[in-house]
Amino acid sequence: MIRTPWIWNNCSPRLAHRIFFQSSRVQQRQISNNSRIFQISPEVRQALSDNRPVVALETTIYTHGWPYPDNLSLASDLSSLVRKNGGVPATIGILNGVAHVGLGADELDQLVSRAKDPQMMKISRRDFGFALGSRDVNGKAFNGGTTIAGTMVLAHMAGIEVFATGGLGGVHRGAETTMDVSADLTELGRTPVAVISSGCKAFLDIPRTLEYLETQGVAVGTFADGREGGVDFPAFWTRESGVPSPKVIRDEQEAAEIIHAHHLLGLQSGLHFANPIPERHSLSKDVMEAAIYEALDHAKVAGAIGAAATPYILNKIKEVTGDNSVTANRALVEGNVNRGTKVAVALSKLEADEGRQRRQVEPSSHIVGPGASNYTASGVSKSVSPADVETEPTPVAAAPSSTIASTNERNPKVFVAGSLAIDLSCDYTIKPGGLATGDTTMKPASYTSNPAEITQSLGGVGGNVARAAHLIGADVRLCSAIGDDLSGKAALEGLSQLDMSTEGISTLPAESGSRTAQYVAINDSNRDLVIAMADMAILDSPDSTPTISKTFDSHWLPQLQASKPTHLVLDANWAPEHLARWLQAGKDIDAHISFEPVSQAKSTRLFDLPEDHALPVFPNATINLVTPNNHELSSMYTAAREKGLFDRADWWSIIDALGIPQTGARVQMALATNSSLVDQGIPQQSVQLLPFFPAICTKLGAQGVLLTQILPAGDERLTSGEHATYILSRCANGTEDTLGVGGVYMRLFPPGEDVKAEDVVSVNGVGDTFLGALVAQMAEGRLGNRIEEYVDVAQRAAVLTLKSRESVCPRLGAMRLLV
Template identity: 65%
Template sequence: MSRSPWICRACLATARRLTPTVTPKRQISSNSRYFQVSEEVRQAIAEHRPVVALETTIYTHGYPYPENLSLAARLESLVRTNGGVPATIGILEGVARVGLAADELMRLVSSAGDPGTLKLSRRDLGFALGLRQPNGQPFNGGTTIAGTMILAHMAGIKVFATGGLGGVHRGAETTMDVSADLTELGRTPVAVISSGCKAFLDLPKTLEYLETQGVAVATFADGRGNNVDFPAFWTRESGVPSPKTLRDETEAARVIHAHCSLGLQSGLSFANPIPQHHSLPLEVIEAGIYEALQLANTAGITGAAATPYILSKMKEITGNDSVEANRALIESNVIRGAKVAQELSRLELEELSEQNGRSVSAGHIVARAAAPSRSEGSSLRRSSVPPQSSPPRLSQTTKSKSIEHTANVFVAGSLAIDLSCDYIPRSEQDAGSPVTQPELRTSNPAQISQALGGVGSNVARAAHLMGANVRLCSAVADDLGGKTALEALNAAGMSATGIKTLPDDSGSRTAQYVAVNDNNKDLVLAMADMSILESNASGANTISAAFDDFWLPQLQQAPPSHLVLDANWPPEHLARWLEASKPTDTHVSFEPVSNAKSTRLFHLPKPHELSIFPNPSIHLATPNAYELAAMYAAARERGLFDRAEWWQVIDALGIPHSGARTQMALATSNELVDQGVPQQSIQLLPFIPSICTKLGSQGVLLTQILPAHDERLTSGQYAPYILSRCANETDDTLGVGGVYMRLFPAVEQVPPEEIVSVNGVGDTFAGTLIAGLASRPGSRVEDMMEIAQRAAVLTLKSKESVSPGLGTLRILL
């Protein structure tokens, strides 16, 4: 009996309800024994943050160790400093990994040249993961463009930056030698950003093959017109017209977004021409290629072995020119890829917001401070790098309500809106006498960007990225700036529970910092309105009431383990924070903000003056050398060094009456001793028993009071850092054991050309340090010094005041 050819409408409707709708979307594959995605990459994809895939064949089969490790670190750093999350992809110990951690990357690149380290395309993945070497060890491997595309797509990554694309080899009509990169582009929806095809390939046939595969091909104009050549790796001009032209990263992101939204399963090939000053003449390249091809034919080199052989011969033929060009083009491609990923992230977040009934307005900014100087508190010089806007990062719940959680770190300080106005010269100005400065008393054309700023905000953001549960305690007004700041905190996934919105009738204004910069992005004029936290503001009484009704209950209901105070609070409010923290047994840190404001700690109103060791009001401070000097001078002028209890602690430290210059010079340097840095630190120890003085390229000087019976006092390992020991054995009331002084050298000497911005470096150091101490109860400040410095270096190389790449360092905590 045959089945009826029709179905009732009710059954059809039920079937439709039960049938899942298949829509193309980013998908993070589950981790398995064969495939693992790092936590950082998984989180970034889930939050629609910009992610850039990076291959590893260039490390395993392109550069020797340790040059390959240096290049790998450089490329990941370029992704981070341009707003993205790097996802380096490779096979390590028989597992395909997306987002290699630092130790994993080192193990992989150090295996370059080993027989068990393979070059892996699509066809090789099953063998590499399913089999083992004759000695029983699993395989390692660098993924080619094709192999990287597959694994990136499995993880949900849409942008992949590499060096040069494979293609159709010359003479392919007889050899059938066509790179697997091309067929992979025909079946895997990933946008590959390269410098075009290697020049020894047949470019016209390659483009024809890509067209047959349905691959979208375009070239970035890079300042040129609409009709540009498809680049040939070492050279910008190839004589072969590009099918399409892209003006910038925004256009590229729009193409990717539309392509993926349609569910198309082919890839995209976007060619980024090598930077002009590294481009080699086409005739020189062609001559070298001809010679290299002849040598390859004579040696019988074909297939997958042809490309590395020809590249090696080109290196011999052209000398260092092609080597320098190789490095320049891959770095350029990675930067371009990060910017494309950032624009794509913005488009996806806009679409996500629209789907959830929200719109992303101009005031929707990411929680970063890319303005030229941090709000009323930068002890560092202003960066000359123009700020770049980043896409807003919405929490996985797209509710506008702030994220609520119990915090173990409170940061009480400034929250501001930073505006950067970069002057743009008028087009009608004479070419012979360009005007680089804005004109006074008139309107000037400019590029204006905004960002979330403030020292407290920066410290909180750094601690948040390092995994701490943070509550920023600050105030905004009920104005446009305040609403923008709250939206930005929510977008960054940070709690706004501690942000007090002051009423209209308070006369308060959300803190703002406005910088006017010239054509070179150097500061011309800055204006700061930080009155919302000041005692002389019209809303001062409102701030006082907010402390009693808003912040104090939060401290009492859920006492944090750590409290960070920035010096933007006036002395009377600093005193209230300190008094409130005493009953909670909270570790209190002080960020001095600036030379002028650092002294506020020593102008507290009576009877709330700083208490002294062993029960100090402040446990830790993070000044720079100038702020330390200002703090020392303020304490001396206020007569605090005349207090009897101060002298008791100083006397118990065991420092000889003749001084300890030799010991201090050995622990630090003659230069620092001549500047008085160690001496000033020691005299402030009774008030602040742990001081981390930030010394820029010289590192960080840690000066501490060691409590009596501390194991470091009797350990040979710590002997070089024990400046003095307590000689008052009969006096146990103070519990002083001695002075610990240690200069931690800078973890990295960053070349000037790699310094993007000094803005927020000190704030990042402080936030990371506190996050480490909070995450590991009982740990010492010295244990966190390296990771805090590494975090500061990331920010030093970032356009943002707190590098978004800090999360990669969590594993070190």
């Protein structure tokens, strides 16, 4: 979804990770919850939760570099060095088909004692599927040591920011013909972990390695280690390589500040800090060069290439140099672990200090307080364990309310018409002493009272969208109905405390029998949903129809006509007859209309409008933008087909004008998106719905957001080289002047980074936040009227909510500068 970084990352004391956008209907269980193939040790998990410095350690150095029991001794020494310097070691490896972050002493012994086992795997990124998902010929699970690349992947998944190791892989000599380039380099280009090593192994092509890292966008520097001026990038066994280092780093504090700044900007690449071997252990450059040339000749004759090349060459160098290289090897690894731990400690302090500063200016969240619900609008839960959640929220303070003109004082640009609800989250708590007495029950018992932590928050799709737009900086008015009850009063108070206008909120009379919408979730002790109850009848039940109709005429329509907002957002909680009235009113004032489908069942209400309000097609389409997830898109497509909308002549005229070949555009769609989405039919369904909805943003969870839209005839994007890759088709039947169709723009916004699973607190409101932020920016229009200009920022806003206890993260105020 996101390609460019932004300062929203500084809203968490830990680095922000790859954007993981959850659709509002799909439960996406994350790897943070220990699974059958991924385990984070309790010590490491607790350390990460407490923001203590954790240092990742690889295992190929033990499984493929040192014999047993020397490797076990080295592993023990390195772990001790981390602890001695104030950190927590996280030794990473594959044991019995399970990826472990934080191997215990017994587990480490089991792994390294099998170092000579021919089945012992060397695990890089490409190998995880095989190592964790398959078995050997005897049906046994695999074991493996993780390389730098493999360790980076698992460290990043766990949330570890610093990794200390021996030597970095690189571009092999003669790579112009062999194409032998270490996966370590590409991993550094896409995984934001800081790697401390002694530079490249000297038998590699160091200048080309540095050039490759530059191309990958990897920050590279070398510790000065007391030296002044420029220094060489080290060559593993020797302090000097003859190749100047791109940057020089004075000390561990400066390294920590570099990492911190890198993460605050949300950059997706890693960092490599080279630490020269201690001077007393540095070998002669001439001696090592002679040994390397001899080892390379032997490797060539033996045909050792690819993954086999490095261990073969290292063994030959050991034979040539005797124990000198072995002693140097151990000394440099220990030096890197010492320095890496000091960097991690300094980084942890930086993050903790920044967190304290933010908490000092944290605004009160009033009714929408910490502990908001952990469920989607459809009642699907997101699993969150207490250890995965920060004990205190650390938002960036929003601008003071006095600097933001109230929507009561001017005509708002955005109207949001939809549901406003009170959400109650009831999290079962194990009674004191329960586990000690043998009670391991994690779920509430039936037919009795259970101890719980109950939190209350404002919710409802319309309410969430409006709140997100308001926090981003839009002038917004929420139009919704509440009952004359305690929940209704709480909702009004909550809006007022958030400095949001209540002019559009209508309190329906008690005699109408209307009740404020409420959603109650009962969760187990892990905050997984056990059961949920929803009362949303106030907007769409048959009994409420007369009251809602009168309220529309007397309360909402006059406000809409007087304010003439540029943008109107509708959610699908309205009954079809009320949706029709809102659509007509929005069209009458020429507002840009967005539609949030809410759920699979409610998404189809657009196709049940009264006959005199049937959906028109482009260029007269009433709805300009819809934001379904993939399931809602499928439901909308199926409903349109079953209702005969694809049999209409006006629909076919627009489809024909899009320029899609009669044989279909499967190849073009796969190039614009990916084969998986095409196999699911998502791009195809989007295109067939375009005549009724000229722009569709489909939320695809971990796969990103797919924007499909009709470009009008004459649009400059149709002939621009910058946009050529996104043009799926162009009108070729000569109807540009009559129908105004220029072509189809299709663009998949991939997630630039997966949010660490332990940072995911609740998926409730994530999709609503996306739409609210998107519309807020479009209404301001500083980047023009092109939707694609605003998708990435909307997703950044969604990520903040993904990592928030609330259905809309209050830290969205930090993004106000964008609009």
